[in-house]
Amino acid sequence: MEMYLLDWANLLLRWLHVITAIAWVGSSFYFVFLDNNLIKPESPDLLEKGVGGAMWAVHGGGFYNPQKYMVAPKKIHTHLHWFYWESYTTWLTGFALFSVSYLWQAQTYMVDPQLIAWTQGEAVAVALAFLVGFWLIYDVLCRTIGAREGGDKWVGLLVFLVVVGASWLATHVFAGRAAFLLVGAMIGTAMSANVFFWIIPGQRKMVKAMGAGEPVDPIHGKRGKQRSVHNTYFTLPVLFAMLSNHYSFTYTGPYNWLVLVAMMAAGALIRQFFVMRHGYKLGRNGNPAPYAWLGVAVIVALIVVMRPPVPVANNSAATPPVATPVAVADVKQVMTARCVMCHGEGMQMKGVRLDSEEWINRHAQAIYQQVVVTKAMPMNNATGITDEERALIARWFELR
Numbered sequence: 001m002e003m004y005l006l007d008w009a010n011l012l013l014r015w016l017h018v019i020t021a022i023a024w025v026g027s028s029f030y031f032v033f034l035d036n037n038l039i040k041p042e043s044p045d046l047l048e049k050g051v052g053g054a055m056w057a058v059h060g061g062g063f064y065n066p067q068k069y070m071v072a073p074k075k076i077h078t079h080l081h082w083f084y085w086e087s088y089t090t091w092l093t094g095f096a097l098f099s100v101s102y103l104w105q106a107q108t109y110m111v112d113p114q115l116i117a118w119t120q121g122e123a124v125a126v127a128l129a130f131l132v133g134f135w136l137i138y139d140v141l142c143r144t145i146g147a148r149e150g151g152d153k154w155v156g157l158l159v160f161l162v163v164v165g166a167s168w169l170a171t172h173v174f175a176g177r178a179a180f181l182l183v184g185a186m187i188g189t190a191m192s193a194n195v196f197f198w199i200i201p202g203q204r205k206m207v208k209a210m211g212a213g214e215p216v217d218p219i220h221g222k223r224g225k226q227r228s229v230h231n232t233y234f235t236l237p238v239l240f241a242m243l244s245n246h247y248s249f250t251y252t253g254p255y256n257w258l259v260l261v262a263m264m265a266a267g268a269l270i271r272q273f274f275v276m277r278h279g280y281k282l283g284r285n286g287n288p289a290p291y292a293w294l295g296v297a298v299i300v301a302l303i304v305v306m307r308p309p310v311p312v313a314n315n316s317a318a319t320p321p322v323a324t325p326v327a328v329a330d331v332k333q334v335m336t337a338r339c340v341m342c343h344g345e346g347m348q349m350k351g352v353r354l355d356s357e358e359w360i361n362r363h364a365q366a367i368y369q370q371v372v373v374t375k376a377m378p379m380n381n382a383t384g385i386t387d388e389e390r391a392l393i394a395r396w397f398e399l400r
């Protein structure tokens with residue numbers, strides 16, 4: 001029953017998380033796009049009002065003409081729309097989902113006893129330390145080096161190095177799948193914290209100053225913009241980390257941390273292409289294409305480097321060995337030894353039971369995929385399945 005309810009919680013939280021993330025990423029991409037497409041108005045009354053740039057767009061059967069004021073307009077409408085719930089709900093649902101599907105079942109999903117046999121409490125504490133620790137380091141970098149003239153490039157480089165270090169560390173203390181997700185959650189947390197601690201408070205100060213008829217300190221806008229720019233480069237890397245758990249080939253190898261870093265770097269490069277592309281059309285930026293090509297080259301290189309080894313051809317024997325079908329009873333023996341502790345009467349992970357021949361036959365395709373193709377099962381190989389046993393399952397499935 002607990003498993004069943006956890007599955008529901010997982011489904012509903014994931015649904016909500018994806019929806020709110022789409023809303024957040026969508027609006028944040030839109031504003032980056034908007035900023036890059038603003039054209040300085042020529043009409044004197046707009047200039048007189050303080051409009052620094054405007055854009056014309058057509059969407060959904062209507063025409064839109066958003067205008068951006070430099071620093072602050074002389075007066076603002078009382079109905080001012082703020083953007084923060086998209087971000088906060090994404091973080092809240094994401095953290096709840098992480099708790100339900102990882103922290104709650106840390107022994108199954110996070111701990112790889114071949115790395116470090118954490119207790120659940122330890123695993124939870126270490127995971128939370130990643131989330132908080134990254135934010136503290138990143139925030140200090142932005143406030144010190146990032147506040148200096150021309151410091152932004154250094155912040156970018158240092159944040160990249162911190163992410164590399166965190167990826168290495170996470171994959172050396174947790175199972176690959178959890179480590180990838182944790183690195184994604186860590187960066188995602190910093191993105192929401194940027195909104196919560198800097199962007200929104202800064203905007204509140206601006207609005208307050210305007211209300212009091214005082215001059216608006218441009219530092220708030222500058223700081224908000226810096227965090228906003230970082231968030232845009234974090235987006236694609238985080239989304240890769242969030243999706244990676246469906247692709248065990250990315251996180252199961254010994255150099256999985258490099259795969260994570262390379263994919264995240266490719267994401268940031270491709271994002272850079274899109275950011276610059278809008279301004280490029282208006283003649284503001286250099287040609288951004290090299291960023292896209294570099295990102296694609298990194299991915300292609302990974303595809304090549306990570307390819308599975310070609311099986312050694314058996315050219316010694318003139319007669320190929322006759323493949324004999326495997327009886328399901330033999331497979332059942334393997335299941336009993338390696339799988340039933342998580343897929344038996346007591347516990348049925350993902351609703352999969354493997355304690356009878358009938359169930360085994362029914363799940364044949366999924367067993368083959370999980371054990372032979374992706375090797376995701378047994379989870380973190382908790383039960384120590386051997387290569388021979390995997391081969392046996394492969395033969396059983398292929399010759400059924």
Ligand code: HEC
Pocket residue numbers: 108335338339340341342343349350352354363366367370371377378379382383385
């Ligand atoms: C330590 C516990 C554990 C062991 C041992 C284990 N599994 Fe799993 N299994 C899980 C968990 C947890 C999930 C859910 C994975 C997820 O959420 O992606 C799962 C999911 C599955 C699924 C469904 C996958 C899907 O996404 O639909 C199959 C099939 C499966 N396991 C087969 C096996 C087989 C076959 C073995 C033995 C060779 C095995 N498992 C051993 C924990 C285990």
